[in-house]
Amino acid sequence: MIGVRKVRIHTFGCQMNVYDSEHMLCNLAPLGFQSTLSDEDADLIILNTCSVREKAAAKVFSLLGRLKRHKRSRPGVLLAVAGCVAQQEQEELARRVPYVDIVLGPDQVPSIAELVEQAERTGGQVVATRFLSDPDGLFSQGAALVGNRVSAFVTVMKGCNQFCSYCIVPYTRGRESSKPADAVESEVRALVDSGVREIFLLGQNVNRYGMDREGWPRFSDLLRRVSAIEGVARLRFTTSHPADCTDDLVCCFAELPNLAPYFHLPLQSGSDSVLARMNRRYDLNHYRGRIERLRAICPGIHLSTDLIVGFPGETDEEFEATLRAARDLEFGSAFSFKYSPRPGTKAALLADDVPDAVKAERLEKLQAVLYSGMARAMGAHVGRIEPVLVEGSSVRSTSPGQATGRTGTNYVVNFDVPGSVEEWRGRMVPVRITAALPHSLAGEPLT
Ligand code: SF4
Structure with a gap:
């Protein structure tokens, strides 16, 4: 034994x-x-x-x-x-x-x-540290049935072929390789059978799912298949690349009832010249077009992004373009960072010439804009009735009967429930949002 x-x-x-x-x-x-x-x-x-x-x-x-x-x-x-x-x-x-x-x-x-x-x-x-290219060998593990979870990640592809100039991922995760759709489907079914209600599909650039194999389904087809699995109460995915974000994918937000209205679309910079130096393959105009289309197809969708300040050679004007884009595009949340060179990448060959103090100052300015956008987006939820998937007890609460969960738009909501929170775990509950706090929403359940 x-x-x-x-x-x-x-x-x-x-x-x-x-x-x-x-x-x-x-x-x-x-x-x-x-x-x-x-x-x-x-x-x-x-x-x-x-x-x-x-x-x-x-x-x-x-x-x-x-x-x-x-x-x-x-x-x-x-x-x-x-x-x-x-x-x-x-x-x-x-x-x-x-x-x-x-x-x-x-x-x-x-x-x-x-x-x-x-x-x-x-x-x-x-x-x-050998890379494997055979998707069957790579993805033969099935579902990880660990613990009693409401939400689970499912990797649908690994690697990246995009070589954004600052990014280490193509060197550490190798080339794009998609997991067979049948394997994704059986993994999701096993997770749902174990009690999981929310599935989060993952890949470095999920928009390119299936493109590494002849005749494989595209990402929108995969979304449709996973969405149709009985028991998938909510479906999310990340990460997308603006250059590969097709209309077919955008339309899934109107078509699939359990696809959550949340889309993470990294912009990285609001300056076209910086985007070109980053090798991002789109300009701000293209990005804006994608956002407008998403908002037209799915009004109220939460759009989140990633932004980098202090990329090599970033001038005051280029930074101002990022600041303007953050103001105009009104993201519901964002991850923002100071650039740091990663050894082995193309950008690491450029002089890291924006002083750290300037990077810090730019980040602070940008985060102030992003934070007020997030506060407005969260504030707009007050008074609405939102479907909230209950994840368990609120860790911050002193009251034993306070549950926590997320809206479809991916904001945390805390609310009191009668009886044991455990009985509410995994339930999709209509919640009236009563307040927007700095990092979460408060509400009251309507059932
Ligand atoms: S930033 Fe994203 S798309 Fe670009 S190389 Fe890295 S993983 Fe690929």
């Missing part, structure tokens, strides 16, 4: 890493591993890393530094680094951090159990 062991997974970065961490947990179960949130209790510690920004990669190395002492006091503990930092650094990471036992790239997630066994058997470092 296999004894129980504990695995602690630290997940950094995007939803695709969350998905990979869930699969690592499932793939390790046959070796007797159960999840823990404590490094002290763990027999295996995995850092599932992100290298998309300098800050994220720095966090990984700082945690590795802290874990060095832990490894010294408990030499039997295995330490693994997965994800994008592992893929980027490969053998170099093993050399630089000699107390790391396993270095595995994102494509090696299905092999985590064999890699752990190999490290235990040999007592040496194991480095596995």
Whole structure:
């Protein structure tokens, strides 16, 4: 009989890493591993890393530094680094951090159990960072049935062919590779059968789903298939690329009743010259056209975006164009960042010539505009009745009967419910929105 062991997974970065961490947990179960949130209790510690920004990669190395002492006091503990930092650094990471036992790239997630066994058997470092191009091998894992969840991620494709000049993803995740639609469908069915109500389809650029294979369905076809699965109460997806956002996809918002009115469309800059230097393949006019079309097809849709300030050579005028775009386009939410060069990308060859103080000042100005747009968008919900999918108890509440969930537009709503919150979990409840707070909405249920 296999004894129980504990695995602690630290997940950094995007939803695709969350998905990979869930699969690592499932793939390790046959070796007797159960999840823990404590490094002290763990027999295996995995850092599932992100290298998309300098800050994220720095966090990984700082945690590795802290874990060095832990490894010294408990030499039997295995330490693994997965994800994008592992893929980027490969053998170099093993050399630089000699107390790391396993270095595995994102494509090696299905092999985590064999890699752990190999490290235990040999007592040496194991480095596995090969890219796989066969979608069947890559996506043969099925659903990760971990815990009692209302919402689950499903990766539908991996990698990216776009090579935006600042972005490390094509180097750490490889070329675009789509998961067969039948595999997506059976994964969604297994999740729904386990009680999941909301499905979040993931890919670096889901708009290019199926384009890597002759005759495969397009992303809009896949959305239609998943939307039709009984039990999928709500469907979301991310991320889209403005140059690949087709009308067929936009029309799905009018056609599919369970497709949530939320669309994340990264703009990155409001300046056409910066967009060209970023190799984004669209200009502001094209982007504006997509947004107008989405708003015409789906009035009230929540549009969110990503913006970068301080890209190499960004002038005051170019930054002002971003600020103007943020004002005009009225995003419901946004992620905004200071540019940081990622080694190996085209932009890293350009002089990082916007001083950090200027980047910080620009970010502050931009975030003030974005924040007021978000406050207006949230304020517009007050008085409306919104369908809210209940996720569980509100963590911030002191009242035991306060539930939390999300609107279709993806804002958090907290509201009191009679009886046990557990009985409300997974239910789609009509909620009258009574107040917009800085980061959430408050409401009252109508059932
Ligand atoms: S589309 Fe551009 S920003 Fe997005 S993952 Fe691909 S290269 Fe990176």
